[in-house]
Amino acid sequence: MRQTKAQREWRPGTPKKRRSTKIMFASTVLSLEAFVAFFATLVIFGLRxxxxxxxxxxxxxxxxxxxxIGTCAFLKKQWALWLGWALQLVLIALGFFEPMMFVIGPLFALSWWYGLRTGARLDRESADREKAQKAWELEHPES
Known part of the structure; x- marks a missing residue:
């Protein structure tokens, strides 16, 4: 079985990398939007x-x-987050071809905004908790 780089470099006791909640939320929204865009394409094809x-x-x-879907792979980079915002506008603009997208597009844009905002807050809180845990472990080495 072929192993990834992370699997090959792992050793017992290696701390697990924390995954970004913001990136997870953003990926989820973009993935769902890809399905919506696909089905909107079929609707527009049928009607127009x-x-x-x-x-x-x-x-x-x-x-x-x-x-x-491809944007999900680059969400760790700042430009991909801006591309995500541009894609929100594109999804809303589909409303000129299928009016229902004027309802669905803004709802997804709101989800995108909420996911980025809440995910960033949760990431900050996790980092603060991790820092506090390390400080506590240094103060209490016997634990």
């Missing part, structure tokens, strides 16, 4: 293919879904 070439609708919609 007589106005817009069907191939164009499918290519743009599938590309949007891929970009939403």
């Amino acid at each position: 293919s007589h106005e817009i070439p069907g191939v164009t609708i499918l290519i743009v919609g599938l590309a949007l879904s891929v970009v939403l």
Whole structure:
């Protein structure tokens, strides 16, 4: 079985890296939006293919879904968070082709904002708890 770099470098007693709650929340929102974008593409294809070439609708919609999923891989970088905001605007702009996206898009943008804000707060609290735990362990070596 092939091991990842992290698996090869692990040794007993190695502390586990803390995962970012903010990144987890952001990834969840973007992943769900990818599904919504895919299904919105199918709806727009069904309703508007007589106005817009069907191939164009499918290519743009599938590309949007891929970009939403692909952005999840780069969320540790600041530019990816800004790309996420831009993708929120794109999702809302789909409302010009399917009016229901004027409802769904802002709800996802609100979820994106809440996930980033709450995730950052939870990450700060976890870091503070970890720091306090280390300080306590230094003060109480017998434990």
